[in-house]
Amino acid sequence: MLETGIKGMQQVTVCEENSALSMGSGTLKVFATPAMIALMEKTAWMSAAPHLEDGQGTVGTALDIKHTAATPLGMTVTCESELIAVDGRKLTFHVTARDEAGVIGEGNHERFIVDNEKFQAKADKKAEK
Secondary structure, three states: OOOOOOEEEEEEEHHHHHHHHHHHHOOOOOOOOHHHHHHHHHHHHHHHHOOOOOOOEEEEEEEEEEEEOOOOOOOEOOOOOOOOEEEEEEEEEEEEEEEOOOOEEEEHHHHHHEEEEHHHHHHHHHHOO
């Protein structure tokens, strides 16, 4: 059962592959905003996953995030999530990313609980058209 207060944490080291230059979101060798967003989504979905029924998963549907500080190559980024609202199948998480110097980004992320097989089948049908 999903209840508010569920927390998660994930870490990543900033490297060439997740830099703005490599990810196409800028020209600098700093942690890319798309990489930060992916880390935030991963942290949220992984925190919810153990609390779902068999065959269920979550999909991201909304982000309200600010990326407020740059992180250079070699530093570690830690993301923490907290489930702050449950409204039927809609889950709202507050997510915060930090490096060794402090907060680099934060905001809210929404996910919806789905039946994995049904969701995948519906998505696959789009390719048949």
